[in-house]
Amino acid sequence: xxxSQFGRALVVAGDVNGNGTRDLIIGGYPARLHVVDGATxxxxxxxxxxxxxxxxxxxxxxxxxxxxxxxxxxxxxxxVSGAAIGTSVIGRGxxxxxxxxxxxxxxxxxxxxxxFRVHLSGVEPDDRALLLIGSPGAALFGEPxxxxxxxxAIGVAVxxxxxxxxxxxxxxxxxxxARLPIPDDAxxxxxxxxxxxxxxxxxxxxxxxxxxxxxxxxxxxAVSARATxxxxxxxxxxxxx
Numbered sequence: 001x002x003x004s005q006f007g008r009a010l011v012v013a014g015d016v017n018g019n020g021t022r023d024l025i026i027g028g029y030p031a032r033l034h035v036v037d038g039a040t041x042x043x044x045x046x047x048x049x050x051x052x053x054x055x056x057x058x059x060x061x062x063x064x065x066x067x068x069x070x071x072x073x074x075x076x077x078x079x080v081s082g083a084a085i086g087t088s089v090i091g092r093g094x095x096x097x098x099x100x101x102x103x104x105x106x107x108x109x110x111x112x113x114x115x116f117r118v119h120l121s122g123v124e125p126d127d128r129a130l131l132l133i134g135s136p137g138a139a140l141f142g143e144p145x146x147x148x149x150x151x152x153a154i155g156v157a158v159x160x161x162x163x164x165x166x167x168x169x170x171x172x173x174x175x176x177x178a179r180l181p182i183p184d185d186a187x188x189x190x191x192x193x194x195x196x197x198x199x200x201x202x203x204x205x206x207x208x209x210x211x212x213x214x215x216x217x218x219x220x221x222a223v224s225a226r227a228t229x230x231x232x233x234x235x236x237x238x239x240x241x
Contacts, residue, residue: 014067016044018105018106020121020174021039023037023044035069064081065089087110087218088216089213093213094210104119111219112219116217117180118195120178124174126174127202128166131195134194156196
């Protein structure tokens with residue numbers, strides 16, 4: 001992001017895109033708010049509107065698997081979805097008893113002729129991760145699959161998969177980023193695919209440890225700039241005590 005667009009507000013936010021690193025929210029001019037990846041310093045997306053007041057983004061207020069941006073303007077309080085355009089998190093995911101379900105996330109829309117970055121966080125550095133790629137449904141290359149003994153099931157009709165290395169983001173915590181190249185084919189615009197992370201225990205994959213929720217992705221037309229949702233477009237947040 002050009003330095004000329006920097007404003008006076010800078011907030012260390014929560015993990016907006018789910019890559020295991022806290023992100024930055026930087027106020028810019030005129031009336032711009034840049035959400036910046038804390039790991040790569042790339043702009044995740046830009047908000048347009050009155051953004052002069054306090055912001056936080058470490059709470060999933062709606063329970064959709066993605067933290068929202070809570071913005072207090074001079075006249076009201078607004079809640080803006082942290083999800084990239086054309087993406088949504090569905091399902092519930094699962095993990096072994098007593099463990100939290102890891103998070104799936106993404107950076108930016110899935111534009112034609114660009115790499116779509118999908119993230120996994122909330123895992124241990126010595127875990128293994130497989131990214132399952134397909135369409136809705138529980139099948140593995142066309143064959144029905146059975147549930148694991150602890151009632152954890154794949155929710156994607158798997159057509160392909162990608163193995164990714166877990167990197168340490170802080171002591172005892174790991175994360176993964178995989179890049180999926182989107183072809184430059186205009187006929188793909190509007191079509192969708194589903195993604196789900198399968199987490200295996202240890203480097204040798206001693207067993208299934210967890211499955212994330214499902215990230216549904218719709219392919220977007222190629223553009224020169226990222227989408228700029230307006231503050232307040234998601235409605236006002238009810239007052240909370």
